[in-house]
Amino acid sequence: MLDDSSEELAAPDSPDLLTQILVGLRLDGLEYGRCELHAPWAVAFPAQRFARFHFVARGGAWLRTATTDWKRLNPGDAVLLPRGSFHVLASAPEVPAVDIHTLSRVAVSDNIYLVGGPPNAAAAAPSDDGPLPDVMFCGTLRFNLDPLHPLVAMMPEVMHAGDLAQRDPTVPALLEAMEREVSLQRIGACGIMARMADVLAASIIRAWVECGCNDPTGWIAAVRCPRIGKVIAAIHANPEHDWTVPELARLMGASRSSFAEAFTRTLGETPAKYVAKVKMFQARRWITHDGMRIAVAAHRLGYDSEASFSRAFKRIVGHAPSVGRGGAGGIPTSQRPSLPEGRELR
Incomplete structure (x- = not known):
């Protein structure tokens, strides 16, 4: 039987789920870098759990991922990689790439750095001795949605602000504001750019x-x-509730068989599998971000033992729940992409 509390969870007067998610969508900036790079240059960004953001402030760049060909980025362009996929930025496609972590960097504040230039690179006057460096503003951002969330999973590997600028007036306005902030080179520009990047990334997704x-x-x-x-x-x-197919069918106002058929046809997976996935990305958020003990998460989600929970977690997420406590954005070493042996990154 469907109890009163379940009816309250799906009150017909409440906003739809998509609206709730978009209203509550937040990206927290974890780290930003203002990169000044003299051509020829190429930088590889390893895969990570968190999203990456790039804004071309001056010059230009070429972007390539493991599954897409090179694409030109011009001044004022911005891209968001919502799942932090492996990718390369380069002044030209043929330049061999180096890992982003090998570049020199100087801290401006707790999470903002000047990358590939001297400590006063942000305020240095242009030199007449040679071409100006390309300037990129790059960031690592964390969603308040787990990477397992269906909305994040549906997003393309690369989201290009220019592709959406004509449809949402907020996007070009933010891009123009970021261009002005970089060109003026005022005190505190990096910090202001970081806040703009957070807003722009959320606007791109919306x-x-x-x-x-x-x-x-x-x-x-x-x-x-x-x-x-x-x-x-x-x-x-x-997600802590012990959802059953009959209970969910009653919420929908349908028989068990017709509900299961309609749900599976629309989402491409059974209700039981979907419920299990929701439980697991809730568990990963508890464990990774809130520091909850694995045994406590297992108990809250209705598992009889920590062992059975860990098996379910590994089956759905792809690794043990304890891995999420580690570095590299929670991506196990075995799952981090690497270059095929004997090949140069180009």
Whole structure:
């Protein structure tokens, strides 16, 4: 039977799940760097759990990922890699790349650095001795959504601000403001740019959801459906609840068989598998960000033992829950991409 508390979780008067997520979407800037690089240059960014952001302040760059070909970025362009995929930025495609962590950097504040230049690079006057360096503003950002969240999983590998600028007036306005901030070279520019980057990244995602994600099937279509969306909202609102198929079917107002068929057809996975995934990305957030003990997370999510929880976590996430406490954004060493043996990064 469906109890009263479950009815409250999916109250028809509450905002739909997609609206709730977009309203509450937040990206926290973990680290930023103002990079001054003299051509020829090429920098490789290893895969990480957190998102990466790049803004071309001066000059230009070429971008390539493990699955896409080179794409030109011009001054004023910005890109967001929501899942922190491996990628390369270069002054030209043929330049061999070095790892970003091998570049020199000088701290400006707790999480802002000047990369590839002298300590006074941000305020130095242009030199007449040669061409000006290319200037990039790069950042690492953390979603308040787990990487397992369906919305994050649906995002393209690279989100280009220019592709969305014509559809959302907020995006070009922010890009213009960032260009002005860089060109003026005022005191505190790096800190202001960091705040702008947070807002721009969130705006890019919102514009993609509202304008650029036109797939009529899948998760976004499901949460926009009044009946299935009500079920998904209830699952996300209370991942600790021991959801059953009959209970979810009653929320939708359908028989068990018709509910299961409609849910699986729309989302491409069974209700049980979806509930398990939601539980696991809630568990990973508790363990990674809140420092919760694995045994406590297992108990809160209704598992009989820490061992059974750990097996489920590894099956869905791909690694043991204890790995999320480590560095490299929680990506195990075995899962970090590397170059094929004997090949140069180009």
